[in-house]
Amino acid sequence: MLGRLDHVALAVPDLDAACERYRSALGARLSPPKDLPDHGVRVVFVELENTRVELLEPLGTGSPIARFLEANPAGGMHHICYEVADLAAARDRLVGEGARILGDGEPKIGAAGKPVLFVNPKDFAGTLIELEEA
Amino acid sequence: MLGRLDHVALAVPDLDAACERYRSALGARLSPPKDLPDHGVRVVFVELENTRVELLEPLGTGSPIARFLEANPAGGMHHICYEVADLAAARDRLVGEGARILGDGEPKIGAAGKPVLFVNPKDFAGTLIELEEA
Secondary structure (H helix, E strand, O other): OEEEEEEEEEEOOOHHHHHHHHHHHHOOEEOOOEEEHHHOEEEEEEEOOOOEEEEEEEOOOOOHHHHHHHHOOOOEEEEEEEEEOOHHHHHHHHHHOOOOEOOOOOOEEOOOOOEEEEEOHHHOOOOOEEEEEO | OEEEEEEEEEEOOOHHHHHHHHHHHHOOEEOOOEEEHHHOEEEEEEEOOOOEEEEEEEOOOOOHHHHHHHHOOOOEEEEEEEEEOOHHHHHHHHHHOOOOEOOOOOOEEOOOOOEEEEEOHHHOOOOOEEEEEO
């Protein structure tokens, strides 16, 4: 059922500082920053040969990343996003196996404009999983 | 300088339970479990189309994963591993930019039999980065 790893998301307290560090110390290729007010994040992608890493800074009030940074002020690994071919089928399989979908349980439109859902990390050994319809 | 994302590593308190969950609820394709006593871990890979996710359970005494699970008993995202073409050059660039290499600062042979090093997460916004020579 799992397809590609679409991205790994890292929460950072200072996006500009993180970009400078990734660029200068790792020679990373970075996308331009993008504000996504509907998702409460400002985003830069580290573009890799086979996937990408998403650097997330809180934007506005009520950002889920702000809450994460309250618990992890230095930043840290936030979630991992897998592609699936059929998100509704993936949701039904997860629920059938007792995993809990965050929010109201229905897919939403994610930051990339595609349907996504998030699975309760308590049901996957502490890792927050995002599923995105490919 | 950064090449492919080789893997994302997740620490889990119970590898068999995690495998069962990934298989049944996500339809994940998993490698057979492998004990790596020199690294203090038992490992299963979630094989994806473009990369892989490493599920890590502590093995033996003094496992770095056991220490991580003491702080995060449910498990969680542990590190991210990038390939680089020239690990010594990558190390020199990191050190030149003020980032700290864990341990004695010299590459070691990692779990996949290739030279690796780990960078202090305090120098990368809380994320533990492994670099592996491709």
